[in-house]
Amino acid sequence: MQLLELPNEILERIISFHDTESPFDIGLLEKPKSALAPQECGDDGIRLMSIPPTANKQYPLKVLTLTCRLIRSLTLPILFKHAVLHPLLLSDFLSFLKKHNLPHRVSSLVAHLSGHYNHVHPAWWARLLNEVPATSLGIVAPPEVFAELAGIHSWSNDAWAFDMPLQILRFDQSLDAARTRIDYDDLPNFLLARPWENMLYNEGSSLSAYTTYEFFLRRTPSLLTALHFNSSAAGDSLFANLLGFSFVAIFPFYNHVDEVLKCIRKMKKLQRLLIKLCPQPDSTAFHDEMEIAGGALDVHDPWNECETSWMLIAHTVLFLTVEGDLGELHMDDVQIEGVRDNLEHSLNERLHERWRYQEQGSGIWRKIFQEDKGGRETSPG
Template sequence: MSCPLEQLPNELLDYIIAVLAPEPPSLSQLHLPPQLHLIHSKPQDKYLKHLALTSRHFLDLTRPILFQHACLELKDEPDFRIFLTRSGLNRYVTSLVAISPSTPVYPDDPAWWRRVLRYLDPNRITLLAPPAFIGQTLDVSIQGGFNWAFEIDLQILQLGRDTGHPRDLSSLPDQTYCTNLLAARPWTSMTFNESSSLKAYHHYEYFLGRVPSFLGEWGFTLRQLEQDSEERDIDAEPPASPYLTGMLEALNKFSYIAVFPFFNHMDLILKTISTMINLQQLSFQLAPDVNNHATELEQRGSLDPNDPWMELESAYSIIGWHINQHPSITEFQSRDFHVEAIREDLVLLLEENMGTGWTHDGDGTWRRDTLD
C-alpha cells in the first residue's frame, strides 16, 4: 500500500526532491584548505537518500538526482566503472570528484581521466590530489626542488563547462591521443586552490622558492619565452606558447585560491592568465578564509607576521595592472574583503592600477562599465 506522499502528482514530487537535493560539499568547501573532507556531507544532506529507501517509486524518482554528483577514489576506479555502467547510472553523473592521495609507494595513474571519460561525460570535474599528480594530469612536470619548504600535500583543480545538451554516452570522443585533462573536453571555467605558502615563510630568502604549481610552471615557461624573444629582438612582440593558448583560450571564468602566495609567484600566475584571451570573470582569494587561523599558528615559529601581508598587498598591485591590460575581463572579484584591516588598502591598490571604467559594489566585486 502506497503512502499518501506517493499519491501526489509527479510535478510536486519532483519539486520536493529538488528541495531535498543538497549542493555537493565539493562546491561549498572549494575555497577552504584542500583536505580529504572536501567530500564530507552534513547529516541533513542525507534526507534524499532516506527518501529513496522508502519505496521503489521514490527510488526511481530520486536516482537521477542521487547520482548526479559522484565521488571516485582513483584506486577504486575499476569497481566504480562496473557499478555505474552495469546499473546504467553513468548517464546521470553531471559532476565528478576524483581523489588521489597518491604516494611514491602507491602511485595512481595520472591518465585516469582517459578511462573515466569513456563512460562518463560530466560537466564538472574536481581533482583533489598532490601538486605533482595534478601536474601530471595536465601534462606538466612540477619542479620539486623546493617542495619541502612549502609542505603542500594536496591541491584542488576544478574544471567546468556550461552545456544543456543531453549526454550521448554512446558517442563520447576518443581520448587515446589526448595528452591532458584540460584538452579532453571544451572546459569553460577553471578553479585552482593552490593551498598555503605560509610554511615557506619560515625559511631565509623564502621568496626564492618555487611553489609546486602547474600554473606557476606555465607562467615560468611564458616568462622564458619572453626573455628569449627580448634577447633575439628587443622590439619583437613576445610570443605566446601555442600549446598553452590552445588549451586556455576557451576559458571564460577563472578563480584562483591560495594563502599568501609570493609576489613573484603571482607574476607567473598572471602571465598564465594573460593567455586566457576570452576570459570574462576573474576571482582571487589570497588571504586565509575567515575561519582559518593558520597565520596565528605559524607565528609560533620563526615567521615574521608582516611578510605574508606585504606579499599579499604587492600581489594586488600587479593584479590590478594585469586586469587593466586584459580587455575581455568584465568582472573581477576579490574574496579577501572579509579581512577588515586590509580592505581599504585593497580598494586603493586595485582602483589605482585598474584605471578608469570600473564600478565597485563595495563588497569586493568590480564590473567594467559598458556603453549602451
C-alpha cells in the first residue's frame, strides 16, 4: 500500500509525531531576540520564522507541506499551531488562517513589535484575540512599547545605559477566556484584555549599565517599574488575578528586583513563582558583554547584586506565604554550578520553617502544609 492510500486519520497520526512545543518557548529564559529574524516569505506573503533545519524542530513540517496537496492540508494545522506575526501584516495573517480554516488550530501566538502602533484601529491585539482563540500570547518589543500598550509613562530616561533593544511579555489564558469577545468601541486596557492567568516577563540583560558611573542609580527600562511608579490600576487588577508569574533577567540591580517584588506582593492569588536572575549555564552573554565593555565592568558587582536579590526574594515569598496563596517557588539559577550552594543555602536558611526544598539542585521550594484538627490541609502560621 502506498502512503497516500492510507486513511487520513492514519496520515494525521503519522504527521502528529512531528508536533512540538512552540519553538519560541525554547528561548524564553534567554536574552530576548527577534521572533521574526531571520525571515522568509510564505504563502500569501505571510512572513514565517525561518531557522536552519538543525535548529528548527518545525522544519520537517515545512518539508511535508511541500510534498502534495493532501499532506499539506493535513500538516498545516500542526505547522501553524504556534504562529509568529507582525502587527502591520495582521490582515494578511488573518486572511491566510481563514482561507485554510486554521484560526481555531492556533494555540500560541507571538507578535513582534518594532515600534508604536497606536495609529492602527481597531487595536491590532484586539483583532488578533477576537479572531484567533489562542491560549497563549507573546510579544517581543522594545521596553517603551510595553509601556505604551499598558497606557502608562515608560520611566525609561536611563534606557541608553541598559541597551535593551527587546524584551518579552507573555500571557496565558484559559480556553473559555480565549473565546470571549472584545468590544472595539469600548477597548479595555491591554493588560485587562483577557482574564490572564499566567504572565512571563523577560527584561534581558542589565550588564551594560554596570559600566556607567554610579550604576546603582540607574533605573531599569521595565514595564514592571513603570507599573509600580505609575500606581497603575490596570496593573494592580492584572496582578490580583494571576496564578503564575515568571520574572527573567540577566543580572538586574537589587533595587530594581525590589521594585519587581513590590509588584509580586500584589499577586495574592499567585500559586507559582519562577525567578531567574543569571544567564543560562551555556550562555555567552556575560563574556560577550565583558568584551564590549572593554574591561570597564567589575565582575563582582553583578554577582553581589544577585546575592542581595535572593534575600529580598525570600522575604517576599514569606510575605505571600502568610498574605497570599503562593505554594511553589522555582529559582532557575541553581543550574549554575558556581552559585548553586550559595543560593540554596541562602533561601533554605530563610524559608526552612515554612517551605521545603524538594531536592538538592532542583531549584524548587514548596510550601509546607499542615493538617488541622479536622484533617484539612492548612498553611503554617
